[in-house]
Amino acid sequence: MSYYFTILSPTDTPIFNIAFGTSKGGGDGIARFRFPDTAQYMNQFIIHSSLDIVEEAQWTNGGMYLKHVDTYPPAAAYISAFLTPSGARFLLLHQPPQLPSSGSTSTLGASSLLGAAGSTTRASSSSVAANPTSPQTEEAVRQFMNEVYESYVKTAMSPFYKQGMEIRSPVFRSKITAAGKKWL
């Protein structure tokens, strides 16, 4: 499972980006997306396109955590969203690893790497990563989002931070990484 987490300002500008992989079930925490390295812009395209759905879901869903809102089937990318009262949006793109069977067509290349990804799937099949729409995953993402929200509020309250500014704080980044490690 690979994750791409973005915080968007109310004007859709990304103020924080991080890509990481799962740490559950022996994962090494490195993101391996299905796109080739030259096509990493796809993550941003998918996130951006899911804003259509987020905008719709925010009026129909009472909570701050909107759960799984959108899917991009060609790459099996799932988007979960979280709204903050200030209008910033947390978007998490999660992508289950490619199955070994279909790995032959993969653009990832090295077979050893693919094998590792396959074993990860099997090892983590009982935990969060296996099914992106399962209740367990929803719950894990919710925990993650709440933790991120807490850190975000603390960062946003800093006197040196102005709304809409990019978040460059290393402390915040490490906190997000820790949350990712803990829950996803």
Next chain:
Amino acid sequence: MTSPGDGTPVKPPPSFSPGVARNASKSRYPDEHDATVSLDAELAETRTGSSPTSSLPATTAELAIRSASPQSRSGRSSTPQLARSSIGSPLDGRFDGSEDIRSLIIRAFSPTVAVHASEDTDELVRNKGFKGGFSELIRPFGETVPGKVVIRDSIGSSRAWEDYGVRFVNLKGFGEAHAGRDPGRDSSLAQMEEVLEKQLDSGENSLGGPISSKDVLGLPATTPLCKLFLRQLLSTTPAAPHETFGHPVASVISISSRNTAPLETLRQLYAESSTGDRRLPDWVQQEYLRYYVLVHDEERDDIAESTRLYDQMKRHFGLHCHLLRLRSSQCVVTDDDSTQVPSCEWLSPREHLSGVGEAQTLVDLGTDGTPYLFDSDVTAIKSFIRELIVQSVIPFMENRVAVWNDQVASRRRGISGRFMSMSRRWAGFGSSSRSGIGSSGGNSGNYDSTQNFYSPDSPEAILRKMADFAFMLRDWKLAASTYDMIRSDFGNDKAWKYHAGAHEMCAVSMLLNPLAMSAKIKLESVDQMFETACYSYLTRCSDAPHALRSLTLAVELLKSRGGSATESAARWAMRVMDFGLVESIGQILFMERVAACYASKTPATGAKWGARRRKAGMWSILAADQWLKAGKPSLASSCLEEAERLYAVVLEADGVFPMPEMQAFVDNLRHAVKVEYLEARGFDAPDKTPTEEDPIGTEETSEKLDKRSHRRSLIGLPATLDAGNLNMSPGARNPEDPPNDDFERA
């Protein structure tokens, strides 16, 4: 137009009052549509004006003819003059796109009429310049029956159709097509791809024009290429046991006045088609309508003689007769009353490939590829076809449907029928003797599992045929209920192709039924049926062409339904790409379709959310990227333009994406498209700025590639109008935007 404040959850949702909002959105249409149309006309004008290629008008005209049904032709013409004069009411324009596709799909499933002509008839027609004989002569005219055709449905209400048609096939070709079916079948998809490629190569210049012409409302119009694809796909399927659309409903048996023994020849032709070597395969029901035609040669033979013969024919064969008076000499363009023969709309990929080649050689020889006919001949053929269809074929089909509905279907619908089918299903418990009835020993005994078809007089086959007849008569309600009734039977018999076909057509006829349009139709059940059909076709029968057909129909029909169905349509289009049913060009076409599906989703009334602009924009960008990789920069550029138009509404500033990597990618793409486009046009200077180019180039590129002027002119109008009309609190919104930005930055 989506202001930043709009996206925030803290803001109260915009007003939902539907009445005001609807008015507002209506009043918005004309301006937007004016802007687009004028832009398009301008664009087309400069393009045609500045590109002096001689082949362009011909190809464009040909495309216009093919891409539109006659009654909607004026709606989407590719020439600027027509585009300007056909502005019409904006609402008409909006429905034009989807109605056009629906009409295309409806017309794809029209009755087949076999043509069985005697040697002397074919000889006569060959002298007129039609190498394929009589069937080739009347085939183009059968595709649109002149005037309205009135059809009565099962409950007795009648409805007139303007666009009714039949397909004429040569009975000789029918057997051959079936014999050569298996090798040709796998390659039919490849052939289709080849046709598309050819069309792209031949029309590289001309296709740019129609493709960039947008629907008047700014919704992306169906591109001619996409229609070509759809038409190819729908005409690619040969006659098969599991569906009866390709089976002849009637057969035209014709002789000419040159024949020395006319009645004997007619008898012989009949015998050939019912028992002789022209007999249709076993899975085709043999009791179809026979229609006798006497072709009279106006120039050589005596009409009194022919009339006498015709009277004799009427006495022998009853009412299904016609006297067709043709001139036997060949008509050339220079003749006074020459009329161009319309081109066939429904050509299968194979015919397309051979036909295209033929036309090219003819052009090389300096003659025109399309044959001409005398006016009087055209009138005679048209009235013959109208009489054939209105007085014989339609009543025959109505009659069959009524009889089968009465004798077979109602028995099944009744309580005892249900009990029968149930007891049959569970007959395996007690009596194993039942399985001895059929040679197959299958579940019902009617299905011949060794040859994979039902015999044509088994109730299952008759019900399927009745449903197909009802479908072809456009009585979708009856068709849907009949398909629904039999689809599970096929599953019990493990007749998987029948099973898939019934599910597919059940879903299609449910979607086509205009009465269910208003009611809340159960989209899930339709989705489920397509899912089943697709699984049966693909996994159980590995029949890719049919699977592709059913999924494409799903995409187009769900898209034309609007609302939440469009998302489902987009999902099916992605499934098609995922299954790998289409090759490279098809993939790109389906990307465009996904974009079109999302773009056609309109926001909920009064609200600003609910549209799928970003998704549509993303898919357009991806399609542009793919077109560029396929070496079609002009198509890429129109996709890119489309994407910018879609993004214009949701993006904060002109063409500035909030995400850096996206921005970089789009900038690169823009640049690459520009460079390739210029190279294709013959400018070998990628680093030249537009100002340095010669006048022609400047005109081209400034229209084509300088996106800023376009977008501004497009975004300008809707933005101001939107703020004034759509918004419930215009005073609050407009002054709010700038401070909002300031507040965040300060």
